[in-house]
Amino acid sequence: MTPQAVSFQQISKILEVADTLGLNREWVEIPLSPENPGFVRRLPNGKLEIIVDAGQPFDQWLAGLPTLIQQAQVS
Numbered sequence: 001m002t003p004q005a006v007s008f009q010q011i012s013k014i015l016e017v018a019d020t021l022g023l024n025r026e027w028v029e030i031p032l033s034p035e036n037p038g039f040v041r042r043l044p045n046g047k048l049e050i051i052v053d054a055g056q057p058f059d060q061w062l063a064g065l066p067t068l069i070q071q072a073q074v075s
Contacts, residue, residue, distance in 0.1 A: 005032045006052050014050055017065050023048065040068040041075075048072055 011030050018028050029049045038053025038061060048069065053061045 006030060006034055010052065010058055013062055014052075014065065017062065018048075018050075018069070021066060021069055023069070040065070040072040042072050 014030055015025055015028065018025060027047045029043070029047050031049070031051060034052040034054035036053065036055035038051045038055070040048060040050050043049050050065070050069070052058065
């Protein structure tokens with residue numbers, strides 16, 4: 001079942017990952033609609049946009065999020 005929206009609890013977990021990587025929460029955008037596939041990209045304003053992947057279990061996707069963030073920061 002595909003989630004309809006990213007929950008507050010999921011957003012909190014994403015922000016905890018951002019915190020561990022030393023990111024300022026003000027520079028992270030998390031749209032409420034998951035997509036398939038999800039992705040992380042740097043926006044023109046310098047912020048990171050984190051789109052939750054609707055195609056896999058959230059905890060599985062979250063485990064790979066640090067790598068996705070690091071890849072987005074160097075691209």
